[in-house]
Amino acid sequence: MCGIAGAYRTTDTVRIEQMLDRLTHRGPDGQGVVATDTGVLGHTRLAIIDLEGGRQPMEHDGALICFNGEIYNYRILRDRYLRDQTLETDSDTEVLLRLYRTLGPGFVNLLEGMFAFAILDGDDLFLARDPIGIKPLYLAQRDHTLLFASEIKALALQADQVTTFPPGTWYHSRFGSHAYYEFAQGWPRNGVFETVEQAKNAIRAVLRSAVHKRLLADVPVGVSLSGGLDSSIIALLACAELDHIETFAVGMEGSEDLEAARRMAQYLGTRHYEYVYTRAEMEAVLPDVIYYLESADPALVRSAVPNYFLARLASERVKVILTGEGADELYAGYDYMRALTTPEDLHRELEIAIRELHRTNLQRADRMFMAFGVEGRVPFLDVESIALALSLPPEWKLAAPGEPTKMLLREAFASDLPESIVQRPKQKFSAGAGSMYELARVAEERFDDQTFARERQRLMQRWNYRLPNKEALYYLDTLRAVLPERLIMPEMGMSRSL
Incomplete structure (x- = not known):
């Protein structure tokens, strides 16, 4: 559980540091800001899993992630899909990043947990939020820059309007938005339980x-x-x-x-x-x-x-x-x-x-x-x-x-x-x-x-x-x-x- 902030199509780290200043309560155990050629990710950490190895933003093979939440089945997913890879930590953050690079955006369907995270991968941005929105994520636009953060207050000095990133959704800068989860499957199924x-x-x-x-x-x-x-x-x-x-x-x-x-x-x-x-x-x-x-x-x-x-x-x-x-x-x-x-x-x-x-x-x-x-x-x-x-x-x-x-x-x-x-x-x-x-x-x-x-x-x-x-x-x-x-x-x- 942490606070995340970031921007796409800018390399302005000062702006993200200002956003993180309003999220320090979410992550008292550490803070980091990293810029790439196409964006900036920031993170305030509340250390729950792999206290020493889970620092963020985390990088792997040129991709960068900041993550808020917990993935309860990350070890199962690691053993099933990443068994041929040598991981550097025992954190769910690294598993998320490697799953994205290995399986693509659809890997979000495999996750059990609560999460909001952002990945910068070359020219691409990937955002995702858990099925019912246990973890928060907000978006704002400023000129040609897309901003995002865990709380509205982090965006208050940066934009005139804020929108909620929908639960059960992922977004890719090339593929657009995709709703991957829908709990309402119509009328309850008959015959599931007889008594x-x-x-x-x-x-x-x-x-x-x-x-x-x-x-x-x-x-x-x-x-x-x-x-x-x-x-x-x-x-x-x-x-x-x-x-x-x-x-x-x-x-x-x-x-x-x-x-x-x-x-x-x-x-x-x-x-x-x-x-x-x-x-x-x-x-x-x-x-x-x-x-x-x-x-x-x-x-x-x-x-x-x-x-x-x-x-x-x-x-x-x-x-x-x-x-x-x-x-x-x-x-x-x-x-x-x-x-x-x-x-x-x-x-x-x-x-x-x-x-x-x-x-x-x-x-x-x-x-x-x-x-x-x-x-x-x-x-x-x-x-x-x-x-x-x-x-x-x-x-x-x-x-x-x-x-x-x-x-x-x-x-x-x-x-x-x-x-x-x-x-x-x-x-x-x-x-x-x-x-x-x-x-x-x-x-x-x-x-x-x-x-x-x-x-x-x-x-x-x-x-x-x-x-x-x-x-x-x-x-x-x-x-x-x-x-x-x-x-x-x-x-x-x-x-x-x-």
Whole structure:
């Protein structure tokens, strides 16, 4: 996990150094800038694999790469496709570069992991991003130069407009853009599972495999444990793989998450750490939260605040942390989904929610953890896990009146988890942490009705954005202090559940 920045059709290293200055939080373990005849690549490194040999940008046979992310199957790919080559490191970065030179752009289809990377090879530029956009990548154009970076703020001084590089896509300067991944394969396949019990067995197996892959690291690994179903499943499966695991929880005094996380940590026997924060601390850190988040979406900011405290806490002990992101989108965990009463409507909504993750919850998770040099990993969003979940009949995910959402997932792990965890209702991160409405109260005190009405009208006319409440204005006003509106509004994701 790192930060990358680069430019194509220029040799100006000063510009890339300026961009990297805004990404140093993503890579505290090293920094490098290398120019070729056709471009410049820059990199800030968070060392996770091959701590000594994985420095970047990395060169092989005249080609240069900068890479952000992790490739979980890189050793399998190395042994299968590069067995006749002598590699200089044990890093996934070198494997990526050599696979590109050996197999061409199509090698991206072989990768299991989360990634955004750039390769300069002679006159050619190659860019790629992981299937659902766990790792960020943004583009900008300045004169005849193409610029790219891990965060919008790195491009803010370089361009007037920024666009998101699409997930599941690669780009080659000679061949153009190619979408290599599409999770929505139409209506769920009939006959994959004859019974719900078969599906539950498959869910357990695919998640066990997903967690196993994401424990790959040469540094300590922890788990974000809110005491909810999703994070408890990840902690359970990680504990089955490792002798010792560290878990982390945050919340306000008396929050439900803290108590539930303590019970789950005791059940699993983890080394558990927690942090209790106050409303005053929330207000104090909000400018930093929004600076790193690069969004003013109310639901996203609310969950980013506890995520910020969690990342800060975890950074004191680990460099890699597993989270429960994605389970709600795969198994219909949000309360608003209860209103979707037909299988067709529910399945359609799940597809949309998954497709938007790279601009909502995945953006929040990446930015908050990287603000403290921690790599967040998301087992539920393994491509096999996504494929399985979307192949299941959506009627199995419909919540019956009076029962919790995600019953299929709950029942899959009911025999392995405490009853109190299995039956605990879904809560948003900010609600479980006890801080969901605190900043909304601050916003009500800060803005009068006239100011809100004026800004709401202006934003609708300028950006076709309907400002939902004073809380959103509070966050947007804070973000505008560090990024211009022209860079914020076109790329800002909107959470589907407030």
